[in-house]
Amino acid sequence: MMPAGNLARMVAGNTLRSRRHFVLSAFGIVIGIATFVVFLASTEQVGAVLEKIFPVEQVQVVAPRASLLGKDISKKLDDSIVEKIRSRPEVDRADPTAVVPRMSLAFPAFGRGDFEGNDLKFEVGGFADGIKPEFVNDDDRTRELFKDWDGMKDDPRRQACAPPPRDPQEEVIQSPRARPTDRPADPLAYYNPCPQPDRYYCDEIDRTCHHRVPVVMSPTMIEIYNGQFAKSHGLPIADVDFVRFVTQRGGLNAMRFSVGLGLTTVAGSNASISRRKVRRVEAVLVGISNKAMPIGMTMPIQYIQRWNREFLGDEAATAYSSIIVRLKDRNRIAVFSQWLQDDLDLRLEDSLGEKFATALFVIRLVLVLISLVIIAISSINIAHNFFMQVTERRRELGLLRAVGATQNDVLLVVLGEAALIGLIGGVLGLLVGIGISAAVDWGSLHYLPRFPYKPTSWFHFKWWIVAGGLVCSTGFSVLGGYLPARRASTMEPAQALTQN
Amino acid sequence: MDMVGSARVSDKSPAPIPGPIVRLRDVTKSYGTGAAKTSVLRGVSFDVDRGEFVALVGQSGSGKSTLLNIIGGLDQPDSGEVEVLGVDTVSSTDTRRAQIRNQSIGFVFQAFNLLDHLTVLGNVVLPASFARGTSDVEGRGREALRRVGLSDFAGRRPGELSGGQKQRVAIARALFNAPALLLCDEPTGNLDSETGKEVIDFFRELNAKDGVTLLIVTHERRVSSVARRVIAMRDGMLVETSDEALAAAHGGGPT
Numbered sequence: 001m002m003p004a005g006n007l008a009r010m011v012a013g014n015t016l017r018s019r020r021h022f023v024l025s026a027f028g029i030v031i032g033i034a035t036f037v038v039f040l041a042s043t044e045q046v047g048a049v050l051e052k053i054f055p056v057e058q059v060q061v062v063a064p065r066a067s068l069l070g071k072d073i074s075k076k077l078d079d080s081i082v083e084k085i086r087s088r089p090e091v092d093r094a095d096p097t098a099v100v101p102r103m104s105l106a107f108p109a110f111g112r113g114d115f116e117g118n119d120l121k122f123e124v125g126g127f128a129d130g131i132k133p134e135f136v137n138d139d140d141r142t143r144e145l146f147k148d149w150d151g152m153k154d155d156p157r158r159q160a161c162a163p164p165p166r167d168p169q170e171e172v173i174q175s176p177r178a179r180p181t182d183r184p185a186d187p188l189a190y191y192n193p194c195p196q197p198d199r200y201y202c203d204e205i206d207r208t209c210h211h212r213v214p215v216v217m218s219p220t221m222i223e224i225y226n227g228q229f230a231k232s233h234g235l236p237i238a239d240v241d242f243v244r245f246v247t248q249r250g251g252l253n254a255m256r257f258s259v260g261l262g263l264t265t266v267a268g269s270n271a272s273i274s275r276r277k278v279r280r281v282e283a284v285l286v287g288i289s290n291k292a293m294p295i296g297m298t299m300p301i302q303y304i305q306r307w308n309r310e311f312l313g314d315e316a317a318t319a320y321s322s323i324i325v326r327l328k329d330r331n332r333i334a335v336f337s338q339w340l341q342d343d344l345d346l347r348l349e350d351s352l353g354e355k356f357a358t359a360l361f362v363i364r365l366v367l368v369l370i371s372l373v374i375i376a377i378s379s380i381n382i383a384h385n386f387f388m389q390v391t392e393r394r395r396e397l398g399l400l401r402a403v404g405a406t407q408n409d410v411l412l413v414v415l416g417e418a419a420l421i422g423l424i425g426g427v428l429g430l431l432v433g434i435g436i437s438a439a440v441d442w443g444s445l446h447y448l449p450r451f452p453y454k455p456t457s458w459f460h461f462k463w464w465i466v467a468g469g470l471v472c473s474t475g476f477s478v479l480g481g482y483l484p485a486r487r488a489s490t491m492e493p494a495q496a497l498t499q500n
Numbered sequence: 501m502d503m504v505g506s507a508r509v510s511d512k513s514p515a516p517i518p519g520p521i522v523r524l525r526d527v528t529k530s531y532g533t534g535a536a537k538t539s540v541l542r543g544v545s546f547d548v549d550r551g552e553f554v555a556l557v558g559q560s561g562s563g564k565s566t567l568l569n570i571i572g573g574l575d576q577p578d579s580g581e582v583e584v585l586g587v588d589t590v591s592s593t594d595t596r597r598a599q600i601r602n603q604s605i606g607f608v609f610q611a612f613n614l615l616d617h618l619t620v621l622g623n624v625v626l627p628a629s630f631a632r633g634t635s636d637v638e639g640r641g642r643e644a645l646r647r648v649g650l651s652d653f654a655g656r657r658p659g660e661l662s663g664g665q666k667q668r669v670a671i672a673r674a675l676f677n678a679p680a681l682l683l684c685d686e687p688t689g690n691l692d693s694e695t696g697k698e699v700i701d702f703f704r705e706l707n708a709k710d711g712v713t714l715l716i717v718t719h720e721r722r723v724s725s726v727a728r729r730v731i732a733m734r735d736g737m738l739v740e741t742s743d744e745a746l747a748a749a750h751g752g753g754p755t
Contacts, residue, residue, distance in 0.1 A: 006629040017617045399613045402574060403673070404602020404630035406595045494569035497613065 002409045011416035015424075018389075025385045025418075026425035028378025029473050033429025035374055037469045038436050039367035041459035043360060048460060049453050050356045053220060053294070059333060060349040061085065061323040061340060075345050077101070077320040084344065090327050090336045097135050097326070100291070103304045104129045104321035107311045108264035111283075112172045113257030116235050116249075119174070124259055127296030128215075129321060130304030135291050136216055141243055142287035145199075148302035149211030157195050161202035161209050164190045172260035175201060175282050178253065198253040201282040212256055213283040215299050218292040220453075227451045237450075242288045255285040261307060277311060322349065375476045378425075382418060382480030390414065390488045397488050398496025407489040414485035415478055422477025426470040433469075434461065519586065520547035521681055521713050522571055527580035529566055529736075540566045541577065542736040550680070553707040553714045555727035562733040564717045565685055571715065572605055572683045573597035585680060602630050606674030610686035612666040614658040614673075621645065621654040624672045631677070644672040648702070664695035671702070682706070684716040688723060700726055 002010075015022060063075040079101075085091060086099045109124035136146045149155065164176045178197035179185050194200035194209035203210045222238050230237055238245050246255055262278035283299070292298040309317035327333060333348075340346045390397070397410055405413075437459035444458060529541040540563045548554050556564045569575035570582055573589045582589050585604050589597050601607075614623045625641035628634045645651050648668040658666055667687065674682055684703070688696030704726050706712045716723060724730045732739045 002630045003632055010629055013617065395611075395613060396615055398574075399615070400626075400630075401598070402572070402601060402607045402613075403627040404598050406598040406630075408595075409598070409630055492575060494566070494575035497574070497609065 001406070001412070007409075007412055007416060010413055011420055014413065015417045015420045021385060021389055022421060022424075025382045025421045025477075026428065028381045029375065029422055029425030029477060030429040030432055032371060032375035032378045032476075033426050033469045033473045034432040034436060036368070036371035036472060037430055037433040037461065037465055038459065039371050040364070040465045040468070041433070041437060041461045043364040043367060044462055044465065045455060045458055045460040047357070047360050047364075049455055050360060053453060058324050058326040059336070061325055061346055062321075062349045063346055076315075076318075077323055077346070078318055081344060081346070082320070082323060085323060085325055088336065088339065090329070090332045091325060092328050095326070099326075100131055100135050100324040101301075101320040102129045102131050102293070102298075102322050102324060103301050103308070103319070105304055106308050106316045106321075108262060110172055110260040110263035111257055112174060112260070114174050115254070118233055118235065120257075123264060124297070125264060127293075128299065128304070129293050129296065130299050130301030131291060133300045136287075136289050136298075138216075138287060138289045138291075139243065142214075142216060142289060145284075145286040146214045146216060146300060148300045149214070150306070151302050155211065157200055158208050158210070159195070160207060161193045163202045163204035163207055166204075171263055171278075172258050172280055175256045175258045198251055198256075199284065201256075203281070205279055210281075213259070213281055213299050213303055214286045215283045215297045216287050216289040216292045217285060217297050218294050219288055219290065220294045221292070221296075222288055223453045224295075227454065231450065246285075252284050252286070257283055257285075259283050262311060372472070375472055379476040379480035382421065382477055383483055386414065386418060386481050386484035387487070390484045390491075393488075394491065394496040397491060398493040401491075401493035402497065410491075411485045411489035414488045415481055418477045418481025418485070419474050421481075422474040423470065425477065426473025429473060430466060430469055437461070520583075521550045521552075521585060522548035522715070523581070523583040524567075524571070525581040527567070527570060527577045527582060529563070529570065529575070529577050540736050541570075543580070544733075544736070544738055545580075546731060546738060548713060548715060550713055551707070551711045553704065553726070553728045554716070555724035555730045556715060556717045556733065557719070557724050557730055558733035560719075563736040564733050567733070568683050568685055568715065568717050572607060573601055598630070602627055603677055604680045606677070606679035606682045608667070608670050608674050608682065608684040608687045610689035612658075612663075612670045612690070614666055614669055616658050618658075619654065620650065620656050620658065620661070620669050623658065623669055624676055626673060627677050640676060641672075644676050645669075647675065648672045663690055664692070664698070667691060667695075667699060671699070675706075679712065681713045681715065684714065684718075686717055686719065688718070688720060696720070697722070 061077070061081075063077050066072075066074045082099055082101050086093060092098045105125055105128040107125055109128065111120075111122045111124045113120045113122075133146050133148060137143050164173060167173050176190050176192045179191040185191065191197075192201055194202055200209045200211055202208070222242070225235075226237050229235065236249075246252065249255070259281050260278065261281060283297075285297075289298070305317045325336075327336060337348050340348065400410060400413070401407075437457070441457050441459070444454075445456075448454065524547070525545045527541050527544045528539070530537050530539040532538050544563075544567060556568065558564045566575060570577050571584060573584070577590065580590075585600060587596065587600055589600070615626070618626070621638065621641050624644050625637050628637040628641075642651065642654060645654055648671050650665060650668055650672065653661065653665065653669075658669065661669065667690070671687075682703075687703075688699055691699060700723055703714055703716070707714050707728075714727075716727065718724060
């Protein structure tokens, strides 16, 4: 066999000398690879966005609802079940965040906040839950602030204070402001008397300063805020860097809000909750976390347990609403699901994310098949062009045999030319694909309205997409060139040399 | 034409082979099948010894080019024995035949067979592309061009050359690997008489001074007249080499 360096030089020289042949052969490959990478990169990005909305790597264990004679007899999700799940082989026991029990706020609550001069009222009951603080460690701020502050009895800032007066007109008052430092204080106004007023407030029950209840929200909430709420209320768009966004708004002080426990925005109060129990606490949004419930807010589970016990009794303080489980391998989901059903009488919550993932997989499959068909057609085109080339170059190929080329040498020369055309076509196809994606992104940025989870780019060119594109272009090109190369190599040199 | 120098293009000398450099026994070859089958060679046998200058003459269709191709390993006989440089080229592999063509045989064709996309030097050193462990390829290529008087044409393209210059480039290519055997198929067929004479003189000098064995297929009497031996062919068979037979074999072609 001829030396590799000589082969490479000959292949490069032959490929680049006939521009017509190159363009005719590479055109289809360029189009095919461009569609291939664009389709894959777009479905990859859409998949990533969907996974952000519906994390498909984890499943949610819930107890089926059951009642008998009006009494709830549903299976109770408690710590013993958490331990059983943790001991399953499908779950990574070494990972403490693989099994995360959640507890919902099981009674009405009513939120009220002042954001950029807007009096915001929102339902908290049904839209709040709790998880253990150690599961939320997205950044330094959440690690520092997402704690059960009320559980720390030795907090030195827990000092006596005078709570704000109740307003007979308002069931839940806005969180009082701190005393101003840059202008004279209003002698009639109530100011937050606690130290560090951006974090502490005066509790109306025990008349001491408490740290505000730390709350995290999911990226979904930020997307919804940015995509719909901010625009309709003329509010600023939340930065991707939430800490910077909070700092720009004046720090944590701007993220505080009141929560009326036992109240609801719908009816003003709830008949099942005694009016005596209704009270106001203050909370503060400390960060954004993927661990937060998608629509609503999440706080340390100890707050939820205490409040559920206070308003509904002990049972509500020990039953989890769901258990989030991250499996070692998603392919074992069927085994895990069957075990849940057979041994624990529990089930997995229908995952919208999984349905989307399946739909996306099918769409991706169809798109990849379409692009592969285009590449396959271009491969046939390459075969056709190479057959013509081999016929036109019979005398040249015969001469190569006369000066010492073996059949394999000729085969490799022609296949090498096909491979090089495929590789260059693949690179050009990639560039065209990247150009198309840049144009689509530009159009999306300038002409598509903002909506939740609208990505800054609709494409994600992962390394394996780029590598796959080049492998496909080269592979299909070599495939197309194989039969012409075989014909070239088996040509009788004596006859080839007599061609006119 | 100024073909100069007798120094070998390469220091590489072929290993001494005992016996004839070419040995043919009962070689047959036919093309087509059934009623369309045409016998081109009908039991050809002869030897060519090292250092011989042999002219293979005969009318068109007599089978001489086919015979030359079979000797050069560019074609395979239907039956018979072919030994070139001691190697049985009928039973040897394609790789072995290619190796012999690359290292020990030079071809000169009537149609020159130069590659237009390569320079003159690129054409000359083409055989080096298929050989391992070659050294000073460019130097050897330039030396081959010097021998055929085209030192100043290394960077030109074949399209810029005259017919005679093209054939000299083809000869330089054939000599690049210092072959023991030079096979020429009508090397003067496309040249005017003056240029053709110069080519023949060069071959004669190559044979006399360097001991290169030459086997030339030709129509032309002036070529066969300088050969030390003439083998005449008619209808796929060797015929006696009397003056009458030679005249018939030349078919009244150029003298």
